[in-house]
Amino acid sequence: MARTPCCEKSGLKKGAWTPEEDKKLVSYIKRYGHWNWRELPKFAGLSRCGKSCRLRWMNYLRPNIKRGNYSREEEEIIINMHRALGNKWATIAAKLPERTDNEIKNHWHTSLKKRSKQILMESESKPQTSESSKQESSEPSNLLPNTLPSIFQTLEEDSPLSPVPSLSDFSFSSTDEYSTVLSDKVAESSGDFWTESYVEANSYIQESFPETWAYPEILFPLSPFSLEESFCTYRSYEEDNFMEWFN
Template structure:
């Protein structure tokens, strides 16, 4: 049996909402909430489908919506988040209070995309959403669906990614644009070359238990001390920017969850896994330093 249409087309209004309809929807949701969007329009006396009501509320009528133009700071944040998350507008919106995914998507397509170089636009998430998930690699074959869902929402904190993500540089969501640290890999795939506050330094990740299964990617605090404090003044305020364009790790890694990452994959997907973990640990470590 085929799927039922999301709403009856006959007799239901479409197009722009009138102020009267808005008021009805606001009044209803303020009184009864929106437990069931499908039933809501009938109960509220609106000639709209549930989806339309939901969209109108989420994107326009919600009391916590921030209206008006995006600030430069917000725009920079969106660009930064887009580098990291791709076209996951809802995930980006979740990090920008008061802004909706639709609004962010619009501002991206109308303003922000133009500010970026051509090669960024070509390499970042221009593909349509695929109908099927890309085949899982051996490395994350054991990942549960729940993890996959979480990963989609917040890939920074969960290892794993798809091949699209691999192509983008990773930078933290709350980095300022003048961040002075960067983190890249060197040719031998085991050295991490850190450029922090204009000081170059290299770390051999093998010195820090990164590929020892029993240590579960236990990068110790010495590693992060070096990553984050290469300005010789103790601690830097910025996160490293992770650039793994050329990153193809060769050593096997085991994540904190005990999932084996096959670093020899030529797809580089697991390089992203690696950096997700690296970044996650950097974040944890910096939070510790801030305490």
């Protein structure tokens, strides 16, 4: 049985997102969360497949994403984790919550790969070279560098028998991490409507959009929730880059 590609339906738009589409997607998710990516575009009034919406949200539109300007520390973490784990971008991204796996992957291919190779070549030219450092950069190495960032040293300590942490040591994606941590926080604080499963699944949204919110000019053709439910599940946010769309 062949899986039907989610974008197979003709009429679904592909390619670069327009500001209008972004506005629709952000407004919808702020209000209702992403309860089902496949169905979401219908309700949000978008001619996109769910997968495309998810990608746009996760990699570009969701709040608390840092873009560009990588710090030295961030780059060290990426290089060292990549050396140990290989192309486990989601795992690496989980340790840099404000970065997306896609952006980290891009940054690696555009600049860090070269730098990492240089570092390896420099270390090879020193007396204590190892065979493993000659491996292709995408291959995980069994030898961790001496200058591990603290996050990685912790992992190493957790698995004293194995110098390379297993993937199960990084068992959450960045989104899952948000959801878990925040829903725990929410559950601690009260037993009210915030602990409902829907809210839990989208809890990072509420965390990011504090206080009153309303964009009446955005119309949703259909909504999976009643108006009353909607009032119970959204808060607002006032990030400059989004607010300017509505001025």
